[in-house]
Amino acid sequence: MKWLKRIFDKSEKHFSGSGKLAKAHALFDATKTVFFHPLRRTAFIPFLRDCLDLKRYMTFVLISLVPVTIFGIYNTGYRAGLGSGVELDLLDSFLHGSYYVIPIILVSYVVGLFWEILFAGIRKHKISEGFLVTGLLFPLTLPATIPLWQVALGISFGVIIGKEVFGGTGRNILNPALTARAFVYFSYPVSMSGEIWIPNLGAVDGMSGATPLAVAAQGNQSILAALSDMGFALKNLFWGFVPGSIGETSVFCIVLGMFFLLVTRIANFRIIAGGIAGLIFTAIVFYLFGEDPGSWIKAGPLYHLFAGSFLFGITFMATDPVSAPGTNEARWIFGFLIGFFTVTIRVANPAFVEGTMLAILFMNVFAPLLDHMVVKYKVSKRIPNV
Amino acid sequence: MLAEKDHFKEILIKGIWKENPVAYQVLGICSALAVTVKMSTAIVMGIALTIVTAFSSLIISSMRKHIPSNIRIIVELAVIASLVIVTDQILKAFLYDISKQLSIFVGLIITNCIVLGRAESFALANPPADSFVDGVANGIGYSLILVCVAFIRELLGSGKILGFNVIPGFLVDMGYQNMGLMVLAPGAFFIIGLLVWLKNNLPGVSHEEN
Incomplete structure (x- = not known):
């Protein structure tokens, strides 16, 4: 590590003060802090600072995303193989998946970093580490068939409108990755919904496929029978061998990441637990009082939990420390309402088969209000003049 | 005479650019959202509003010394409403298709904050000629933003400019x-927001410098 330190120390003078490359100081700083812990200390008592700064924090989220990313790549390749009638083995699936997924991730990172560096240079703030997570979360919410220029537009929108216009990381009211996805979703509905989830390997007629949530039963069949007919039995949904956005399909991998985030206490368990509780409660209510046996109303809580992107969203998106509420009570309510709105949008709104994105964005807007109400309530409980 | 000209010029610049009704005063947003899907409707709307604002300012300004201040809003509304009805009828007679697309928004010019805003804040305190120029300036300022927004929305949203396809086939x-x-x-919200951002950051117009 010594030689690395020497390189940084030597080149620092070019990047600071009146150096030739002073404009790129943000970039220099960002690279340096990847390797070295920044030496900032608090200027007042107790002069201590936790080693876990924003960069380490975000790195932990990245680690938790590794299983879903790897499985996403594999599943994309595997699906693509099935679509063209070839049964691919593990390595081949992985290679084919990389062919589709890696460019999407690369474009997202390169374009997003370009805007980050531009804003960091003009506004003279540091390049925010939060982008490392945004840049990976956004591709994971997209179908593998999305055109790359739409990825570039989406991440630009997410970084600029979702974050930088509010003043950068820490001031954004919405989750930037979800803002980017919402932009692509409403701008290019053709690329984001319908039967577009399986890329085909240049075969003449590739198979197209709907996601489990788009399934509706025909005739008198029940929704559960229809789902297992389509190959969406609960077991498949759990392991994730179903079509869907790149990162959302495997419940197992998401739970691995969730476990890691909870053990390291990066994600707040109240949001996740509240969300799952809200989803199960709402799904049961709809199950008991719903009429139509062929629609998702009658699917029951487990299917609602395992299908679609709810677990992905509540684990990685809703727990975003900036756009989620900051008080514990508000976190429970926040999570619960995300679960509630997700199911409500799924079953009650025919225009959207999936409601997670909209539910989280909606509750992001209400997060400050929830915090405000909790604080107000606590203040009102104080005994005056004590 | 020269001073007179400079005076009008100043009012014009103020209304069209410096204190642009949409981008600076943030007035008339509702119609700016509604009629900017296509450029043709935006242009007609801009012209209609410019005419109404200009003449309502002129008329109200020439009556300003005779309007009792406690019923001035009623008088102003009567003037604006008559002008709006006339404009609406003219549009229906000569530009029926566009009038149908603009639907209720021509009638709603009366509630457009720009018209009443100029009447209240400028016409009641200034001579008729100045007020007329001010009305024209604000109308043009409004139309300018409207046409910009409509241009971007029509180009990106439907790939057309004034109804003609401009996206080449190979794309x-x-x-x-x-x-x-x-x-x-x-979409209009985002475009207007970005335009305001752009305008405030162009050199020489930032209101922080004033």
Whole structure:
């Protein structure tokens, strides 16, 4: 590590003060802090600072995303193989998946970093580490068939409108990755919904496929029978061998990441637990009082939990420390309402088969209000003049 | 005479650019969201509003010394409403198709904050000629933003300019898609917001410098 330190120390003078490359100081700083812990200390008592700064924090989220990313790549390749009638083995699936997924991730990172560096240079703030997570979360919410220029537009929108216009990381009211996805979703509905989830390997007629949530039963069949007919039995949904956005399909991998985030206490368990509780409660209510046996109303809580992107969203998106509420009570309510709105949008709104994105964005807007109400309530409980 | 000219010029610049009704005063946003999906409607709307604002300012300004201040809003509304009805009838007679697309928004010019705002804040305190110029300036300022927004929305949202296809065929073959968001009202919100951002950051117009 010594030689690395020497390189940084030597080149620092070019990047600071009146150096030739002073404009790129943000970039220099960002690279340096990847390797070295920044030496900032608090200027007042107790002069201590936790080693876990924003960069380490975000790195932990990245680690938790590794299983879903790897499985996403594999599943994309595997699906693509099935679509063209070839049964691919593990390595081949992985290679084919990389062919589709890696460019999407690369474009997202390169374009997003370009805007980050531009804003960091003009506004003279540091390049925010939060982008490392945004840049990976956004591709994971997209179908593998999305055109790359739409990825570039989406991440630009997410970084600029979702974050930088509010003043950068820490001031954004919405989750930037979800803002980017919402932009692509409403701008290019053709690329984001319908039967577009399986890329085909240049075969003449590739198979197209709907996601489990788009399934509706025909005739008198029940929704559960229809789902297992389509190959969406609960077991498949759990392991994730179903079509869907790149990162959302495997419940197992998401739970691995969730476990890691909870053990390291990066994600707040109240949001996740509240969300799952809200989803199960709402799904049961709809199950008991719903009429139509062929629609998702009658699917029951487990299917609602395992299908679609709810677990992905509540684990990685809703727990975003900036756009989620900051008080514990508000976190429970926040999570619960995300679960509630997700199911409500799924079953009650025919225009959207999936409601997670909209539910989280909606509750992001209400997060400050929830915090405000909790604080107000606590203040009102104080005994005056004590 | 020269001073007179400079005076008018100043009012014009103020209304069109410096204190642009949409981008600076943030007035008339509702119609700016509604009629900017296509350029043709935006242009007609801009012209209609410019005429109404200019003449209502002129008329109200020439009556300003005779209007009792406690019923001035009623008088102003009567003047504006008559002008709006006349404009609406003219549009229906000569530009029926566009009038149908603008639907209720021509009638709603009366509630457009710009018209009443100029009447209240300028025409009641200034001579008729100045007020007329001010009305024209604000109308043009409004139209300017409207046409800009409509241009961007029509180009990105439906790939057309003034109804003509401008997206070359080879782009569509390569996978170009129109941006659906631009046809929805939120698209106009984003465009107006970005335009305001741009305007405030152009050199020489930032209101922080004033």
